[in-house]
Amino acid sequence: MTTSPFDTVTVxxxxxxxxxIIFQTAYCGIPVVAYDISDEALDRLPERWEQLKTYYRRDLQATDEQLDAAVARISATSDLAEAVASADLVIEAVPETIAIKKSTYEALSKVAPEHTVFATNSSxxxxxxxxxxxxxxxxxxxxHFANNIWVQNTAEIMRHEGTADEVFEQLVQFxxxxxxxxxxxxxxxxxxVLNSLLVPFLNAAAALLVKGVADAPTIDLTWRRATGAPKGPFEIYDIIGMVTPYNLAMAxxxxxxxxxxxxxxLKTNFIDQGKLGRASGEGFYKYDAEGNRLD
Incomplete structure (x- = not known):
């Protein structure tokens, strides 16, 4: 396995x-600090780790020893300065709105050590x-990671004109x-690359739905049967979760x-009702604890 150029990571x-991202990084042996502005969100993390453990056992045949070791490498805090105090790499995965992203980086720049590399997971x-x-x-x-990163394991590394060559290569290595x-x-x-292909496809499905051309199961069925694809667009929405598509649609x-x-x-039928997609057990479809569709 490739050695990480970063010893400690904050997400x-x-x-x-x-x-x-937190769980996969810890699973691969790297200590991770999980940061969120919400203590309530942090309190829910143990439940999230148990859910992800189920997927890793099923898809990667991971052992309980490996999974418990991964959780032991994760710490959590709602204090930004504490979260990044020892970070070699900070991966930002906050909501997909430019105002939130920029305010996050302004705050981060004030407290992160000089050597810390910043990486955005913006889609x-x-x-x-x-x-x-x-x-x-x-x-x-x-x-940028694809969803279900333990199996759909791509990571898109993109630079801007001021990114140092060394930093770009460090991210490839990481x-x-x-x-x-x-x-x-x-x-x-x-x-x-990924969302330049995926987003127009999902937008087209959303337009068909809101214009009343067909319902979500019919659109998904059409795509699966006609192309041989394993999932339709609304099954993909459930995997992504409802918040990011909502933010993108609002933009x-x-x-x-x-x-x-x-x-x-999305807001009326899903977000306001706590139906946030597969991770919450219900979105366009219902799911069991292992993420399998119940219908």
Whole structure:
């Protein structure tokens, strides 16, 4: 296995993907600090680790000893200065809105050690849109993971024009050290490679739904049967969770009536009811504790 160039890692944000990044990094032997502004979110982490353990046993045949050791490598805090005090790498996985991202980096820049590298897990935003909030542009890079990172193990590494070559290569090495396949993104691109392909597909499905062309199960069935794909778009929405699609739809709401309608649909029918996708047990479909669809 590739050796990590970073001895300690902090992850900002403990949502669906943030918690996966934390657990996978710890599973691969690297101590991780989990940071969230919400103590309530941190209190839910033990339950999240138990859920992820179930997936790792099923998909990776991980042993209880390996999984318990991973959890033992994780600490948690809602104090940002404490979270990053010893961090070699900070991976930011906060909500996908530019204002939240920039305010996070402004606060982070004030408390992180000078040597700490900053990596954003943003799925659509460009580094150059955020770099003016960072005090170390040469140590600022994108590291974007696909969902279910323990099996769909890609990590897109993207630089901006000021990213140091050495930092870019360190992120490639780190991705390999935690079991990812590094995807080198050679030029800044909204959505990188994965979401440049995925987001238009999901948007098209959302438009079909809110315009009343077909319901979600029918759209998913059509895609699976006609293409041989293992999952339809609304099954993918459930894996992603409802919050990120809602934020992305809201960002496009002013220019797209369909995006505005889909954002409202997600808020009313899912987010306000605590149906946040597979991780919560229900989204467009219902799921058991192992993440299997119940229907």
């Amino acid at each position: 900002l944000g403990t949502g669906v993907l943030g918690s996966q 659509t935003l460009l580094l150059s849109d955020m770099v003016d909030a960072v005090d170390r542009p040469d140590k600022f890079v994108a590291l 991705a390999e050290a935690i079991g990812m396949v590094p995807i080198r993104v050679l030029k800044e691109q909204p959505g990188y 496009r709401a002013a220019e797209s009536p369909e995006s505005a309608a889909f954002a409202q649909f």
